[in-house]
Amino acid sequence: MRVLLIGSGGREHALAWKLRQSADLSALFCAPGNAGMAEIATCTALDSADSDAVIAFCRDEAIDLVVVGPEAPLVAGLADRLMEAGIRVFGPGAYAAQLEGSKQFTKEICREAGVPTAAHAHFTDAAAAKSHAADHGLPVVIKADGLAAGKGVIIAESRDAAMAAIDSLLPLSGSLVIEEFLDGEEASFFALVDGGHAVALAGAQDHKRVGDGDTGPNTGGMGAYSPAPVVTETMAARIMAEIIEPTVQALKDRGHPYRGVLYAGLMITADGPKLIEYNCRFGDPECQVLMARLDSDLLALMVATAEGRLAGMAPRWSADTALTVVMATTGYPGAYAKGSVIGGMEDAGAVEGVTVFHAGTARDNGALTAAGGRVLNVTARGDSVEQARERAYAAVDRIDWPEGFCRRDIAWRALKRPETT
Incomplete structure (x- = not known):
């Protein structure tokens, strides 16, 4: 093909x-x-x-x-x-892709399909939004209603922070959603959907904050690992039954069946899974760890998805853990310079179990250079979270790129669980 x-x-x-x-x-x-x-x-x-x-x-x-x-x-x-x-x-x-393109659209689908999600309110006027936020419990979550490249969400811990978030996010799409803060553990879950059938892929966990200890501003993602210990077999079944399948059915009932990968950003609460947001594509960097673990033929799965033939298919997965560390240009997610030279790639790729995916790179007279904010995804497989992490950081340390940086605590949640190491 x-x-x-x-x-x-x-x-x-x-x-x-x-x-x-x-x-x-x-x-x-x-x-x-x-x-x-x-x-x-x-x-x-x-x-x-x-x-x-x-x-x-x-x-x-x-x-x-x-x-x-x-x-x-x-x-x-x-x-x-x-x-x-x-x-x-x-x-x-485009209609079904509104699940990512419009937070308000997603909330309407959730209400219609009975999908558990955070309570919310939608605003196009800054004064009304600020009045609502002033009376809202803290922390409060402020989201741009449209696409924002992974940077359209602010969790405000104070009233002043909430007001500043409204001022910064409302201009991005002309509207925003203010919602309750959900307490629990975040996870990402992926499924293939062929219009009528949904087939579970796998769970993962990513790291949105730029700095160690989940500090600093949100980014497009600084690292990820799969499987996610919090997404047990029982939890995955609940996610499919309570979140993915009702959403797929609601879109089919509206005459706009969903085809492709459906990515659910979740909070696993004491009451079960709740939807934070949907994305209409693979996550980045979650895709990197999913592909590292997938034992099935991806092309065959994608063709079956496009042709409505997913019924009965069951993707096969390695039992290994996969972990990716994002290397970004200094300054990201703020202003950063392009064009710095990157060396040591061959040495990094020689580490056992490691594949280095390029995220924002170019060639300049044969030299590999940084052409974006997030530049490299150093991805490793191992028979445990600990081994995958050790391999990934061993490869990171072989890359010669003074202008780059990364988080040094990817998978800290998983490593807190003794059974995953």
């Missing part, structure tokens, strides 16, 4: 790496890709916002499947255009 993968980050490199392992893959194109993806695929400067150009490329290259990695093209309707053109696509249409 000939596949076009849309995207340029660490998530897409991990998907490309896994797709490349399929015996059914004959050609892999990435648009636009990055320096790491260029080593295993043909990269092309194709603008995913230009759906006509994407369709023309698919026809010229006889593409059998388009895999849309990031959320923005899905929310903009790229999958709809491809399906209308008769091209198979892995990813939901």
Whole structure:
């Protein structure tokens, strides 16, 4: 099969790496890709916002499947255009992608489907939002209503912080959601959905704060590991029955069936799982650890998803733990410089069980350079959380990049559980 993968980050490199392992893959194109993806695929400067150009490329290259990695093209309707053109696509249409594109839409679906989630209120006016926040218990969660690249959520611990959050987040999308703070342990859960059937993938846990000890501002994610100890078999079954399946049915009942991967950000509370938010694509960096553990043919699963043939399929997983450490450019998630040179990649990749995925890289006269905020995803497998972490940081320490940094406490939650080490 000939596949076009849309995207340029660490998530897409991990998907490309896994797709490349399929015996059914004959050609892999990435648009636009990055320096790491260029080593295993043909990269092309194709603008995913230009759906006509994407369709023309698919026809010229006889593409059998388009895999849309990031959320923005899905929310903009790229999958709809491809399906209308008769091209198979892995990813939901624009209506269903509102699960990520609009927090208010997700809350409506949750109410309709009986999905447990945090109590909330929706605002388009700053004064009304501030009046509500002034009377709300603390901490309070303030969320931009639209896409915000993983940085649209602020947990305010004080009234002043809540007011500042409203001022900073409301302009991002013109509306915001204020909701109760849920107490528990966060987890990410992923399922494949073919319009009518949902098949569980796996759980993971990520680290959103930029600094050790979960300090500093939220980021797109500084590390992750899978499996998530808090997502037991019993909890996974509850997540599917109480959250994923009712959501899938609600969208089908509305005449807009969901097709693709559905990513539920969850809080595992004393009362069970509650939905924090939905995403309409694989998480980043959760995708990297999922792909490291997946023993099934990813391409076969994606084609079955696109064609509505998931019923009866059961993805196979390694019993190993996978853990990824994000290396970012100094200054991220604030202002940062591009172009710094990265060395030691071959030495890092030589550590047992390690694969280094590129997230924001480029080539400059043959040298590997940083071209983004989050730049590398150092991913390791091991027979325990402890071993995977030791391998990942051993590889990090072999990378020669003075302008980069990472958190040094990835998987601290899991390591607090004696049975996982």
